[in-house]
Amino acid sequence: MKMTETQPVRPLEDQIDRDLAGRMTYADYLKLDTLLSAQYPLGAEHDEMLFIIQHQVAELWFKLILHELRAARSAIMRDTLDPCEKILSRVKCIERQLFDQWSVLETLTPSDYAKFRPMLGPASGLQSYQYRTVEFILGNKQKDVLQLFAHDPKICEELRRELESPSLYDEFQRYLARHGHAVPQSCLSRDWSAPYVRNPALVPVFERIYAEPSAHWPVYALCEKLIDIDELFQLWRFRHVKTVERIIGFKKGTGGSSGVAFLRRIVDYVFFPELLDVRTRIGSA
Ligand code: HEM
Numbered sequence: 635m636k637m638t639e640t641q642p643v644r645p646l647e648d649q650i651d652r653d654l655a656g657r658m659t660y661a662d663y664l665k666l667d668t669l670l671s672a673q674y675p676l677g678a679e680h681d682e683m684l685f686i687i688q689h690q691v692a693e694l695w696f697k698l699i700l701h702e703l704r705a706a707r708s709a710i711m712r713d714t715l716d717p718c719e720k721i722l723s724r725v726k727c728i729e730r731q732l733f734d735q736w737s738v739l740e741t742l743t744p745s746d747y748a749k750f751r752p753m754l755g756p757a758s759g760l761q762s763y764q765y766r767t768v769e770f771i772l773g774n775k776q777k778d779v780l781q782l783f784a785h786d787p788k789i790c791e792e793l794r795r796e797l798e799s800p801s802l803y804d805e806f807q808r809y810l811a812r813h814g815h816a817v818p819q820s821c822l823s824r825d826w827s828a829p830y831v832r833n834p835a836l837v838p839v840f841e842r843i844y845a846e847p848s849a850h851w852p853v854y855a856l857c858e859k860l861i862d863i864d865e866l867f868q869l870w871r872f873r874h875v876k877t878v879e880r881i882i883g884f885k886k887g888t889g890g891s892s893g894v895a896f897l898r899r900i901v902d903y904v905f906f907p908e909l910l911d912v913r914t915r916i917g918s919a
Pocket residue numbers: 688689692693739742747757758759760761762765874877878881882886887888889890891892893894896897900
């Protein structure tokens with residue numbers, strides 16, 4: 635555009651609805667009154683609003699991830715893999731958003747965070763029940779975290795239900811067994827609430843699928859989506875560590891943990907270990 639050119643002017647078109655009294659509007663549909671009045675900074679520090687909104691946006695994305703993962707798990711249980719492709723692609727995009735979102739919080743300086751951190755008391759992301767539910771659905775079961783929700787029986791019960799249910803990966807293994815794959819019996823019924831243990835006897839099942847992707851396309855494609863989801867989750871955890879490191883260094887966490895050291899210990903956790911193990915086997919006789 636030349637320096638002398640004017641910017642476009644766009645008058646409202648005649649047909650645009652102006653008569654909205656008593657009718658469904660954008661703000662009504664999206665409940666913006668509720669959404670936009672849920673930011674309550676505890677103090678007067680400018681950056682506390684960033685901190686609140688960053689977390690609220692993450693919680694909204696967690697909500698959608700849960701909605702999608704539950705739909706994917708139900709579809710697998712009904713023996714229909716078709717919808718999973720689209721659903722899990724969406725989950726992957728949301729995880730990417732959550733990963734990229736850390737860059738916004740990284741504009742928070744250590745000194746600016748230190749001004750309002752004391753007001754947070756013992757509050758911590760450790761107490762995010764939606765985050766914990768996502769971990770459970772993906773199969774990272776850990777019973778002791780229920781203790782963090784003992785103050786809220788309703789949430790505690792919901793989490794316990796998820797802890798005790800088969801994960802998305804468990805249901806996928808059951809699906810494979812129903813469709814003729816030689817999934818070990820031990821994968822099909824066990825204590826679902828126990829931490830997932832890598833099972834070498836499951837790797838040959840994936841070896842056959844990966845040896846001939848075109849013969850097993852729907853399950854092969856699902857495996858690869860699960861790998862994407864796993865990898866992005868790990869990247870999120872890593873970026874959390876790096877963000878925390880630069881903002882609070884090696885201080886203890888408000889939740890009482892050692893902080894960065896505690897977070898680092900889970901970065902390498904993988905949800906679907908056999909889907910990584912199969913890669914080692916590819917090309918071996
Ligand atoms: C200034 C920014 C942040 C700092 C300094 C920070 C720090 C920490 C620390 C130290 C912990 C360990 C528990 C504790 O003792 O408190 C933790 C856990 C956690 N934080 Fe953050 N965090 C930040 C931002 C976020 C954001 C934006 C989210 C998004 C929801 C988040 C989600 C979590 C979750 C889910 C955990 C539990 C992780 C696990 O169990 O492995 N944090 N955070």
